[in-house]
Amino acid sequence: MMHPGDLISALLDGELTASERRDVLTHFDECAECRAERDAIAAMRTALHSLPVLDPPAGLIPEPTRAKTSWWLRPVWGWAAAGAAALAVTIGLVVGTGAPPPMDLDTFAEQHTARVLVQPGFQTVRAVLEAP
């Protein structure tokens, strides 16, 4: 097997099929480079998830004077932007995360056969006799 590349990330996300997972794990037994890449990705993900949320130390960011604050940095606009972002994420989660319908091979077979048969052909059996 070649180096699995993006399959490592998919493995950590639990998105591989049983055979793909078996292939990747088998490859890890033979390839120190990919094991290291897997460990690095896993470590990075763990680190990202475990990062604490810190408040910046006082004085790190100079307090702007009210007279120099641009209109788009004023609190009302910040809250509006945050609200819009939250709305977009909510819409995305509600509307966009539905799993796509499975590919219907029977329908594909019927549509392909229907199109094939409108033109002459030299093969005695031109219809798809069965979808897998």
Next chain:
Amino acid sequence: MNRRTTVAIALASVLLSVPGIATADTDVADMLEEAAAVDFHGSGVVMCTWGIDSAASTYEVTRVDGMSMTEGPTGSTMFHAGISATRSGSDWYGTEVEEWAAWSVSDRYSMGETIDTTRLGRPALLMTILEDGVPRARMILDAESTVPLLTEILDGNGEVFRLAALIDFEPGTPDMADDMPDVEVMDTIHPMPASTTLPDLVAGYVRVDTYDAGSGAVQAFYTDGLFSFSVFEAKRGNRPASFDNATEFETNQNRYRRIVTPTSVWVHWDAPDRSYVLVGDLPPDHLLAVLDLLPEPGQRGFLIRFWRAIFG
């Protein structure tokens, strides 16, 4: 009578009256149209082999008054007046193609030598279809009706990839001519000419039609006049369960899964943002050349995975 019909009949007359002549200049399209218009009933076997995969099936085929019916162990398909239909119990449900492009055969094909022979105890003609001068298909036609009694499709190594052979052949109008089934048209396939990014031309195959395949999927139909295939492009999603244990194969360092059935080959792959199923009767060397030019398989990158996790 149009020109093509006139030429086809003239060709058939030549073939029948002077068997054994070389027909390198014969128009393949005319010969196919002539053979498709003959009434007969027969039964046979069709098989397909690609590497470790092979599949075979028996079938019965009937042609009468422009209607053709093919019956196999798993179902029946009928075609008449632009409508194809499948049988469910005693009923037939039809699918109608709303529009389709004109048909033509790629100029890479030509007719080879014609040789007298016999098949099923009948006078017959062995004909070869050449692709750029190399045999791509061998056919034994019934000399009287021009119906193909045996068809062999060759792969890139000259080995037989698919074979369809009639083992019983009865020319003439079958008894069922007075008992044509009623077909209820349930689906119409609508063209969607501008809804895919799939290429117009791949390895000598032209994308002649593009259709709505339902549920957001698109069907792109390619043909070179002799072979044809459809590529179904859909939103990236779950792989059909039929492919879970399918044979994996690799071309151009990309991996795919294939299922060989008696009459066609099915291939599935996931590109980073779309999923694809290809189904067709093209030989393996053609198929590999086609896959090399279609969207490549691949996993989603981190950012796409993150984006899709949120927005689908």
